[in-house]
Amino acid sequence: MYINAASAISPQLSFRQASFLQDWRLLTGHRAACVEPAYADIIEPKLIRRMSRIIRMGVATAMDTLQQAGCTNPDAIITGTAYGCLEDTGIFLKRMVENQEEMLTPTAFIQSTHNTVGAQVALLLKCHSYNNTFVQRSHSFESSLLDADMFLKENPGAKILVGAADELTDYSYTILERFGLFRSHPAGEGACYFVVGSEPDAGAFARVNGVRTLFRPTPGKLEDALAALLAENGLFAGEIDLVLSGNLPGAAAARQYEVIENQLLASVPKIYFKLLCGEYPTATSFGTWLGATILKSQAIPAGLCDAPPTLMRHFLVYLADTAGYHSLTLLTKC
Amino acid sequence: MNREQLVEDLKQQIIEQLNLQVKPEEIVAGDPLFNEGLGLDSIDALELIVLMQQKYRIKLANAEEGPKVFQSIDTMADYIIAHQPAANK
Structure with a gap:
């Protein structure tokens, strides 16, 4: 399986940078937030307003990597995420408590499911192909890669969009910090997507x-x-x-x-x-x-x-x- | 709250609730909220129903009234004033 295009949003200057991590920095502090691009250049502004950060990061990297690969309609969209859309989940649960399970707004609920990133990419592309999201903790991305590999064995000419996204929120940081996960190094987040195929393109990675x-x-x-x-x-x-x-x-x-x-x-x-x-x-x-x-x-x-x-x-x-x-x-x- | 204040409050509430990237002064109270105008959609309609109930204590009695009530900020303001509990008037 060949990586023919790749895109990453991370705490480094990794997105659409001509010079590859030339100005990388060692992360310090307790939390490392992603360096996010101007999304209005990538996603229609009317659609951005409903997207939380993880969706914006996921959609932007997906669109960028598809553009690099010259692919407008992938044969499969496969995403890995451990925590899914935490920000919207937090909003939804908070309102559920505050409003005593009444008068819940639909947007946070709709956008809080783990498969929202993959679904949003498909909606934007009007892509009805195979679409799957793997939620398997630290194996979420690897499971997505394995699924992409199996898909390619069955469909050798396919172009697959495969990647992963996770976001850090105030809620998740507070909870995970209690487990001692970030005591010696910062908590992070990011979104990366790849276009893979069974043959290498001219610019294969x-x-x-x-x-x-x-x-x-x-x-x-x-x-x-x-x-x-x-x-x-x-x-x-x-x-x-x-x-x-x-x-x-x-x-x-x-x-x-x-x-x-x-x-x-x-x-x-x-x-x-x-x-x-x-x-x-x-x-x-x-x-x-x-x-x-x-x-x-x-x-x-x-x-x-x-x-x-x-x-x-x-x-x-x-x-x-x-x-x-x-x-x-x-x-x-x- | 008089009608003018209510219209301004509605603009602010709608911007916040729907995360619109516009300023209150850019919204014309008589312009359509859906399709042309602000370009809202069916999910936004549900958000507006919840907003009216939560912030103004007005429950849309009949779902068929929706298109008329949510035609514009002006029509929303009229509906809220007409259905406000007596104590708030």
Whole structure:
């Protein structure tokens, strides 16, 4: 499966930037909000008024990546989101309490469902194709990628819009902060969409050679999963040029990364992508965007990697979280 | 609240409730709210029904009256004045 176009809105200057993360900044503070574009240039102003931030970010990245790919009507729209449209959910629940379950306004309710982003994209495009949203915590984006891959196996010529979006709100920050999720690093958010197909276009970014998802694996299971992923692609561990890791020093999940990072791929250079996008469940979509963009440009933004690799052919995006969700995504240069 | 104040209040409330990107002074009270004019749609109509009930304590007695009541801000103001509880008049 080839990534033929990609777009990201993140706490970095990542959207429609000619220079790839040239001015990236290390996130500080407790919350990292996305750098959002002027949506009126991308979405009809009359439609913007009903869209919450996550919908705007999702729709903008979806439209941007479709435009890059020259695709007006994708054969499938597949979205991953862990928390869905939290802002509208919060508004709806608040009004439900305040108004004692009476006189509820429809907009927040309609827009609060998890599949709103994918649905809005389809409505704007008048696209009646396959449309699915995966809500599987830290595996939401990976499940979307797996679904896209299966769809392409059944429909080899298809062009698929696949991506992920999650937003941070005052409510979600307050609740998640209590779990100690953001004590050592900022909470984040973002939206990334990709157009994928079974053949590369002229401007293709990278090839997704495989995705593995595991839940609370033993060290042996993790080792087996990595070995199987590499063997399927005729690779051995030494041929991984870079790991895009969701680890953060001192984070609650740091122990989960031990096997892959410090044992199996200890000598491989690493980029810790959550330093750029913050902590959120579908952050691997940003890691995948980052890895694919580096593979396309064959350049790593200055200061992002302590020991940049000399060759950039095969990257591994690796995520592990405190709940035990692990994912491995293998990206290869086109 | 006199009629003039009510019209201005309605403009403000509608802008806030529907998140319209216009200023109160840009809305002409006699202009249509739906299609041309402000370009509202059926979801907005539901929001306006809730707004009238919540802010002005006016319940639309008959759904068939909707198109006439929500024709413009002027017609909404007239309906609110005509149906206001006696204590608020």
